[in-house]
Amino acid sequence: MTENIERHDEPYEVIVVGGGPAGLSAALVLGRARRRTLVVDAGEPRNAPAAHMQGYLSRDGMPPAEFLAVGREEIARYGVELVGDRAVDAIRHDSGDFAVVLAGGRTVRARRLVIATGLRDELPGVPGVAERFGRDVLHCPYCHGWEVRDQAFGVLASTPMSVHQALMVSQWSKDVVLFLHTVAEDELPDQDLRRLAAAGVQVVPGEVAGLVVEEDRLTGVRLAGGTTHDRSVLFVAPRAVPRTGLLERLGAELRETPFGAYPVVDETGLTTVPGVWAVGNAMGFAEQVVHAAAGGYRAAATINGELLMTDLDAAVQV
Numbered sequence: 001m002t003e004n005i006e007r008h009d010e011p012y013e014v015i016v017v018g019g020g021p022a023g024l025s026a027a028l029v030l031g032r033a034r035r036r037t038l039v040v041d042a043g044e045p046r047n048a049p050a051a052h053m054q055g056y057l058s059r060d061g062m063p064p065a066e067f068l069a070v071g072r073e074e075i076a077r078y079g080v081e082l083v084g085d086r087a088v089d090a091i092r093h094d095s096g097d098f099a100v101v102l103a104g105g106r107t108v109r110a111r112r113l114v115i116a117t118g119l120r121d122e123l124p125g126v127p128g129v130a131e132r133f134g135r136d137v138l139h140c141p142y143c144h145g146w147e148v149r150d151q152a153f154g155v156l157a158s159t160p161m162s163v164h165q166a167l168m169v170s171q172w173s174k175d176v177v178l179f180l181h182t183v184a185e186d187e188l189p190d191q192d193l194r195r196l197a198a199a200g201v202q203v204v205p206g207e208v209a210g211l212v213v214e215e216d217r218l219t220g221v222r223l224a225g226g227t228t229h230d231r232s233v234l235f236v237a238p239r240a241v242p243r244t245g246l247l248e249r250l251g252a253e254l255r256e257t258p259f260g261a262y263p264v265v266d267e268t269g270l271t272t273v274p275g276v277w278a279v280g281n282a283m284g285f286a287e288q289v290v291h292a293a294a295g296g297y298r299a300a301a302t303i304n305g306e307l308l309m310t311d312l313d314a315a316v317q318v
Helices: 002-008 021-032 064-077 162-169 190-199 245-250 289-317
Strands: 012-017 037-041 081-084 087-092 098-102 107-115 119-122 153-156 176-179 202-204 208-214 217-223 228-230 233-235 239-242 254-257 260-263 276-278
Touching (some): 012 021, 012 289, 021 037, 021 289, 107 245, 162 190, 162 233, 217 233, 239 260
Parallel strands (some): 012 037
Antiparallel strands (some): 087 098, 098 107, 119 239, 208 217
16 A cells, blocks of 8 residues: 555655644745645644743744644645654655655655654653643743743752753742752762852752642642752753654764764754755754744755755756
8 A cells, every 4th residue: 555655646845754843944945945845743842831932033922832833824825735644764765765654654755854853851750740841840941931030949950960950040030949859969060069059059959759739830849758848930851852763764873962862964954864854853952943943944945955956957967
């Protein structure tokens, strides 16, 4: 069945795998460039738990779901197709074209690929954290700091690097407690301890057992020893798990970072596999919505120019 579909389906010029800000931005540029483009979207945006997104000029405070809905409407104006499905495999043929296998059984083909599959956040296993993530359990001060400014902050340490998070959030509140949780105090360098003291961050050793929630709002952090600290906001550092399955299947080179393995890319997002670009959180942990959209635009413009010159060079040689 898959082989029959692959033989008879007209190939696209570009397939974009992932329908978040990076993927939709790439699709918008490609559609406006009159490229036959398909977006394959599994419907798992990283920022789905957040009620609003911040820091995107002219879209500050917009709900993420609304942002994506507007983006889908915009790409449709230019003939871009969107399918709600999951890409489970990708193959690069000797010709340089690609076949993408979808979970629903369809195989689609294209001359170029944009991988915008993002990442997923693996949260600390403290009871209550997952249920309140995106509400009063947060991870990014640039995304949420203004909205919770001057409240009583807690920071849940997962590694010694959590000191950096505690120091950063002190910009938005002068009442910050760093809960060391599974990190031993003697693991922290003296310089970090001095910085924490200078920032007025209180350091509390001991494992965190859970959160205290009253009337559907966070009111405290409970330690395993029974002590409770009144807090109204808790910052955590999720473990980033990049969705690199397709890139690995295609043979893209990955680089190890403190936040996971990401593809090696050039300034346009081109991976080490000819014809494959990675954008948004598929190519880096720190890409915010505005960065992801910009990366998608840059990759799409590069792809359009490359396809144009490839076709013109082929015509010259005829």
